[in-house]
Every structure is written in structure tokens, then in C-alpha cells.
Amino acid sequence: MVQQPLRKRDLRQKLEILADAAKYDASCASSGTAKKNSLGGKGVGSTEGMGICHAYAPDGRCISLLKILLTNHCIFDCHYCINRKSSNAPRARFTPQEVVDLTLSFYRRNYIEGLFLSSGIVKSANHTMEQLVEVARILREEHDFRGYIHLKTIPEADTEIIHQAGLYADRVSINVELPTDQGLTRLAPDKNARQIEGAMGRTKERILTAKDERKRFRHAPRFAPAGQSTQMIIGADDASDAAIIGKASRLYGDFGLRRVYYSAFSPIPDASAVLPLKRPPLLREHRLYQSDWLMRFYGFAPEEVANAAEADGNLPLDIDPKLAWALKFRGSFPVDVNRAPREMLLRVPGLGTKAVARILASRRHRRLRLDDVARLTVSVAKVRPFICTVDWRPTFLTDRADLRGLIIQKSEQLELF
Amino acid sequence: MRVMPYAAIGAHYAVHLPAPDDFAFWRERARGLIQCDVPPDRVSWIEPGATGDLFAAEGPSRAERRMPAPPADARPVRASQRFLTLARSAALHSEPTRFALLYRVLWRLQRQPRLMEDKADPEVRRLEELAKSVRRDAHKMHAFVRFREVQEEDGTPHFVAWFEPDHHIVRAEAAFFMRRFANMRWSILTPRGSIHWDGTTMREGPPARREDAPGGDPVEELWRSYYASIFNPARLKVGAMLSEMPKKYWKNLPEAELIPQLIAGAQAREAAMVAAGARDERARPETLAKVAQGIAACRDCPIADCGTRAVAGEGPSQAALMIVGEQPGDQEDIAGRPFVGPAGQLLDEYLAAAGIERGAAYVTNAVKHFKFAWKGKHRLHQSPGAKEIDTCRWWLDAERALVRPRIVLALGASAARGLLGRTVSVNRERGQAILLGDGAELWVTVHPSYLLRLDGAAREKQAVLFAADLAMVRERLGVD
Ligand code: SF4
Numbered sequence: 040m041v042q043q044p045l046r047k048r049d050l051r052q053k054l055e056i057l058a059d060a061a062k063y064d065a066s067c068a069s070s071g072t073a074k075k076n077s078l079g080g081k082g083v084g085s086t087e088g089m090g091i092c093h094a095y096a097p098d099g100r101c102i103s104l105l106k107i108l109l110t111n112h113c114i115f116d117c118h119y120c121i122n123r124k125s126s127n128a129p130r131a132r133f134t135p136q137e138v139v140d141l142t143l144s145f146y147r148r149n150y151i152e153g154l155f156l157s158s159g160i161v162k163s164a165n166h167t168m169e170q171l172v173e174v175a176r177i178l179r180e181e182h183d184f185r186g187y188i189h190l191k192t193i194p195e196a197d198t199e200i201i202h203q204a205g206l207y208a209d210r211v212s213i214n215v216e217l218p219t220d221q222g223l224t225r226l227a228p229d230k231n232a233r234q235i236e237g238a239m240g241r242t243k244e245r246i247l248t249a250k251d252e253r254k255r256f257r258h259a260p261r262f263a264p265a266g267q268s269t270q271m272i273i274g275a276d277d278a279s280d281a282a283i284i285g286k287a288s289r290l291y292g293d294f295g296l297r298r299v300y301y302s303a304f305s306p307i308p309d310a311s312a313v314l315p316l317k318r319p320p321l322l323r324e325h326r327l328y329q330s331d332w333l334m335r336f337y338g339f340a341p342e343e344v345a346n347a348a349e350a351d352g353n354l355p356l357d358i359d360p361k362l363a364w365a366l367k368f369r370g371s372f373p374v375d376v377n378r379a380p381r382e383m384l385l386r387v388p389g390l391g392t393k394a395v396a397r398i399l400a401s402r403r404h405r406r407l408r409l410d411d412v413a414r415l416t417v418s419v420a421k422v423r424p425f426i427c428t429v430d431w432r433p434t435f436l437t438d439r440a441d442l443r444g445l446i447i448q449k450s451e452q453l454e455l456f
Numbered sequence: 457m458r459v460m461p462y463a464a465i466g467a468h469y470a471v472h473l474p475a476p477d478d479f480a481f482w483r484e485r486a487r488g489l490i491q492c493d494v495p496p497d498r499v500s501w502i503e504p505g506a507t508g509d510l511f512a513a514e515g516p517s518r519a520e521r522r523m524p525a526p527p528a529d530a531r532p533v534r535a536s537q538r539f540l541t542l543a544r545s546a547a548l549h550s551e552p553t554r555f556a557l558l559y560r561v562l563w564r565l566q567r568q569p570r571l572m573e574d575k576a577d578p579e580v581r582r583l584e585e586l587a588k589s590v591r592r593d594a595h596k597m598h599a600f601v602r603f604r605e606v607q608e609e610d611g612t613p614h615f616v617a618w619f620e621p622d623h624h625i626v627r628a629e630a631a632f633f634m635r636r637f638a639n640m641r642w643s644i645l646t647p648r649g650s651i652h653w654d655g656t657t658m659r660e661g662p663p664a665r666r667e668d669a670p671g672g673d674p675v676e677e678l679w680r681s682y683y684a685s686i687f688n689p690a691r692l693k694v695g696a697m698l699s700e701m702p703k704k705y706w707k708n709l710p711e712a713e714l715i716p717q718l719i720a721g722a723q724a725r726e727a728a729m730v731a732a733g734a735r736d737e738r739a740r741p742e743t744l745a746k747v748a749q750g751i752a753a754c755r756d757c758p759i760a761d762c763g764t765r766a767v768a769g770e771g772p773s774q775a776a777l778m779i780v781g782e783q784p785g786d787q788e789d790i791a792g793r794p795f796v797g798p799a800g801q802l803l804d805e806y807l808a809a810a811g812i813e814r815g816a817a818y819v820t821n822a823v824k825h826f827k828f829a830w831k832g833k834h835r836l837h838q839s840p841g842a843k844e845i846d847t848c849r850w851w852l853d854a855e856r857a858l859v860r861p862r863i864v865l866a867l868g869a870s871a872a873r874g875l876l877g878r879t880v881s882v883n884r885e886r887g888q889a890i891l892l893g894d895g896a897e898l899w900v901t902v903h904p905s906y907l908l909r910l911d912g913a914a915r916e917k918q919a920v921l922f923a924a925d926l927a928m929v930r931e932r933l934g935v936d
Contacts, residue, residue, distance in 0.1 A: 050678070051678055056685075058681075059686075076635035077635065077636065077637065077639055078635060080638065085636040087632075092700065094599075094701065095696070096686060096687030096688075097718050097722060098689075098692060099696025100687070100693075107682075118846070124842070125843050145679060148675060148679070149617070226877070400574070400575050401573070404576075405576065
């Protein structure tokens, strides 16, 4: 069958609709996959561990992938979703071949690192998942594409099709959507928490098995080498930060996730009345990412991060969670930069992992003075109240009740120019 | 080249580098100078095109002739792996004093072999900073090179880009693009030199001018459409964007020309989104009377345009059972009370038969206004749409939160949607309790008006099922 060549204007309209519909998804990173390049192949593409952000949008988020939906028609009716069945959003649908062509023409011009493909559910979960897999298959098998592919998998689809997805994709993700089961029942009535977690569990098994096989047989097929991730919408239900952090850490633990993405709920056109219309401050999302970092790179336990929250279970918005923790547990400070172990240095507000590594390396050579610390850190002013050096000791600062006021940073959300 | 047997005491040396990114050449000369014990303040490092300092004025040929030769028993020069990695990057920086700094650190390394570990040392720090900006520049090149497609004479596509790096990174980064675009023919033109790949070999070319690169590509229009659509106007963060994509890069990014208008339009777009969402954030009413006032004034969905009055729920404010219908009908609208028309009377009969006291239940509707169409003089009932039910759910939720019923009985699919937020098949879900978020039990059955539309055997069959559903609810009510 010969396909009618598509008019460019139509393609552009579809792209506008189907990119617009994908913009609420926070996940876009393209890092952490197996190294590949196109030398000796027939197509294009490489991945070198670190993903590349090819552009930045005015919302501050990086564009590294062509992030689109295959279609925004959907038989589900999730209230927070612009594509839900009862919404009046204009609808469009790509053929798999169109997505392939777009991906390749963008990739060849170095606009993107690859493709992030998601979809509304049409006909059935299986049918939709098969279409997503077909896009990845054409890219990999027919065009020998070696760039990054992230497929959103549909937990209601058959295990076998999801398995196919993992064989072509660098990363697969299954969204938990909302931090609590009640939130899910209320806002995504067609979805089921047990089904979602079941699919995550099976994907985890597959990833582990494939890694294990790969150790024994060099040619064993890879399965989602960049692992799996998930996304939670923040602020659409009333889950507190402490509850969200608890959920995220459980997900990391149970399913070996690479990333949990947070997406601050934003008002969507044609919104369901069940939702709050006011968006939560973006800072809240930012604080949650910071707390995620504290757990993944700074050795904080989830309960400790939760301890930094205020009485209502939410992290303060005006200061970062590490500073909030330090202010609550002032007894642990000041930390002696010349003697304290790594774990303790990592707790000092303003000291990042790199600065801590530099301090540890340097203090084998010299006893550090405040000047030295200033050279090793971004802002010594932030660090000073919490450390002592050969020539510095904060005698009164950490006791001052207004310390918080002293070191609070400006937190502005909107900037215009 | 004539070499001097040793370094002349107190003499100055000028080294002319053949290319600004020739690390291997620097390394070789630096090794020799250190073996001759020439201290850093006696060496000038001069890039091509640079005027250099006082000593460089002697010109390359004389300076070269004056290069000393290390003594036969000279000690080997040593440097840590860490230094080598850092120096290779830092050497590509456009800072003219970089080679002098590299030499000073290498010089010191001979006496302080662990110098590189001392991160607080100002020179080590400086070296790290230089390397860091070079890495950043390379990263930006990976990210911001934009190829444009041109056809070669033989019809093969050739991808050409124009890029303006801050540092001497072009040759070093050629391999990245080769690995990525191995099967494409491409060129990257820059003011510091150009590189060309034809699918098998890499060629270096002279510095280029912007006019040498093609001016556009039809795909850029699609790319701009994508760029404009993928960002969420409800989350403007211009500072974050600028710190990663500084303005100096914008002129060579086809999408960047959209930025000012996207930012300007964003707040308007967000406001429009909120307005389209129809309802301002408002506090939930704290009493049933306030719910009644609220719905009377509500204009949140198009049903309000029918011009009817809102019908509030009625019954004890702490009822154990809440019965939810679809919407008021013609007679309910006139009376201003729920379930007073024919369907309501039928419901009363069945409730009485099942032993449920209607007066003890809180009776309300999923949609509070009567939706109809004129047919001659009659107002003809019209089913509310999903969107209308969802909009009115806000009021139903408010009622439920106030009454806190233990059991909720949904009559028909619209009522069930008002409670569950999804399309419900009554036949599939009747006869079993569905647990609601607040712990209440939801029972779903048909709407009595459905029975009114049936007759004969079908009606009898449905009547039995309806009665059985009510009996079940009665039983659940009895369990305390
Ligand atoms: S039907 Fe409900 S949502 Fe619509 S106007 Fe009436 S009260 Fe408001």
C-alpha cells in the first residue's frame, strides 16, 4: 500500500498537539545508558553515558529528547491529564513511521539525543503498547538508530509486550502518577496501584536478569540499560512532602528505580473540576528534588529528610532541606573540617559532594584555614556558621534564633526580562 | 636545530607553539626545559599570532636555536596522571597565560609530587578552573551545534554547522561528532578552524566565516514548532534557562529567536488555562446551607445557561445513607426539591418495600441544575455530559464531606460517575460494595426512571434486580 505523502503543515499541527500534550511529563533525561556509537554501523547515533541537553525551554527545563505522544486520544479518564477522555482537547495521532522520520531528521541535525515516546491509550492497552514498541523497532532495526530511546510503558499491557519495549529502549518508565493510593483512586479512577507496582516489579526482575546474563554471555541482549524511572504528580492531591518522600524511597528500594521524577501539578486547559486550580509553587517540586539528592548522594535516610519537614509534614519553601535539617539539629554543629568524617562533612549546608572530596584530599596536606575552605566551596558565607577551621570557630552564630533569617536565600519564582 | 649543551645561566627562553591546541609540542618542550633546570620565570610560551613578550621579540627561529639540551644524566620529568588529564584540557583554554601556568605547576610537581592533591593550592585551583571552562565549552559544542542540510552535486546530503567556541576545542571534539554521526557527511565551521568528515576520513580546514555556512534548513520550522509546544507556560523559569543557555549562544540556535515572544505570552497562556478551567480556587462550604447557596449562584458549567434553579439535597445532615440521583427533572425544578416526580415516587415505593426510611436518608443529585431542551412547550430531559458531572462533583464532594454517610447509593451511571470520576458500567458494578476514599461504601444500581421506561418482562426482571440491590443496602445499613 502506498501511503499518501503527508503535507508538511499537517505534520506540524500534529507535532504541536502531541508535543503540547507531552509537556506535563517531567522525565526527559537521557543519561546513564550503555555506551554506543554509530561507527561500523549503518545509521546514526551515540550515547556516551552523560546525556546532553540540546536546548533549554523558558520553563528552565532541558530539552534533550523529542518528547511526544504517539496519540492523545485516550479511553481513560484521569482527572489531572489533559488527554483524558472527557476533555475537549484537540486530538491528533502520529503513525509510527512519522515518529521515526521526525526523530531521525531532528537527530541528524543534532537537535536531540533521541526519543521519549508516550501515548494516550487507544483501543486497548496492548494495542497501544504494540504501537509504541513498533516505533522503537523501526528505529533500531530498520535504521540502525543508536541514540537514546525512552518508552513509557502501560502497566495494563501484557508482560510480553512490555518485555519487547525493554529490548529496544534504553529506559522504560511506568508512572505511579500520585503519591497516595487514595489520590490515585480519586484522580485516576481507571488506574490501579497494584497493577502499576506489579508491572514495575516485573520490569525490575527483567533488568536484573538481563544484567546477570550479560555478565555470563557477552552477547546476551540488553534490557533497558538505563533502568526504569517513574513520575509522581505533586500538588494535585493533599499528600504531604513527608508522605511523598516516604513513597519515593520505598519505590527506590522496592523497584531499583534510577529516578523518581516529580511534576508539580500545573493547571491544564479544560481542567477537571476535581482538581485544585492553583498550582503548587514550583519551589515545592525543587525542594523534593533536593531531598531526593540528599538521600541518593548525601547519605540521608528518608526519616531524616522527613525530620526536616515542619509540623504539617511539608518541607519549608524558604530554605533548602539540608539547611532545614541542620537548623533543627544544631547540636551536630559546628563540624571540624580538619577532622570530621566524610558523612558529617556532607551534612554541612553549602558543602556539596565535590567540595567535600576536595576538603578530604587537601587536608592530608595541610590544616585547613577558612581561606582554604573558601577556595574549595561555592559560597563560604553559607558554610561558615556550621564549620570550624584552624582559624575560625562560630562561637555564637548557630545559637542565634534568627540564624535562619540570616542565611535565607531569596526565593523568587518568576523572572521576566 | 642547533642546541646549546646546557641552559645558559640567567638566560630567557621563548617557545613558539605551532598551534594553540598543540599539547604534545608543549609537553615535549616543557620536559626538556625542566631537565635543564630552567625556572618558570625564564620561559615565555607564545601562541601563533600572539605578539608575545619582550623575549619573544627575537622571533621563532632564534628562540628555537637557543633551546637548551638536557644533560645526559638529567633526571626524568614526572607528573601525576591527574595533572596530565587536567593539563590536556586546560591547554585548550583561550587564556594566553595557560602554558606558563602549566609549566609552573609541572615545575613544582618535581619537588612536591603530591601537589595535585592539594586542592586548596591557588595554582592547582586555577588549573582546575581552566579545565572546567574548557569542558563546559566542549559540552556546549556537543549541545548547540545545529546542522543544516545541503545537497551535494552528486545528490548526497551534507550537513553543515556554524559554531563559535570560546576555546581551542574544535580538533579535540571532532571525535565526538564522528562517533555520533559516523555515517553522515558533515562539516563544522568555526572561526578557529573547521573539520570535515566524509564518512571515512576527517579533514581539518582553515578558520571559516559565518557566511560560509548555509543559512537555513526546512526542518528548522518543525523544530521551532516543537520547541514552542514542549514548554509549559505555567512554569516560567527564565533564570534557569539563561544559566544553561547563555544569550551569547542564541544567535546560532534557530529556536532561540522564539524565546522573547514565548516568555511574553506565557503568563497570558497560564491565565487562559486557569480561566478555561472555569473555577477559581474557593473554600469548600462548611454547612449544607452554604452548599445550597453556592449551587444557587453557580455558573460553572453550561447547564447553568438553561436558566433553571438549583435543587439542593435534603435529609438529615448526619444521615448514614446518602442517595444520589442524576439531576433534577422538570417537577423537581419546579418544586425545588429532589426526587418528587414520577421517578421519585417509584423510588419511594421501592425504598418502603425494602424497609429503608426515605426520611432518614440524605437525598441529592450528581448534577444540581436541570438540563433540558425545549420540545414545543415541553422541557425535555437531557443527560448531563461527563464534563458537567465532573464539574458539579465539587458540590457533591462538599455534601459528602459534611454528611459523612456510611453508605452511598448511586442511582444510575451519572450518579456513579459523580462519585467515582470515571465511566461506570452499572451492570458490571452493581451488587458489590466499592470502597470510597473516605471509607464509605458505595453501592451502584440503576436509576428508577430506567424502570419507568421499560415494560413487560424486561421491567419485571429489572424490578427484581433493583429490589435486590436495595435489600442489600438495607442489610449493610443494619450492620453497625
Ligand atoms: S449543574 Fe452543577 S456545576 Fe453546573 S451550574 Fe449547576 S451547580 Fe454549577
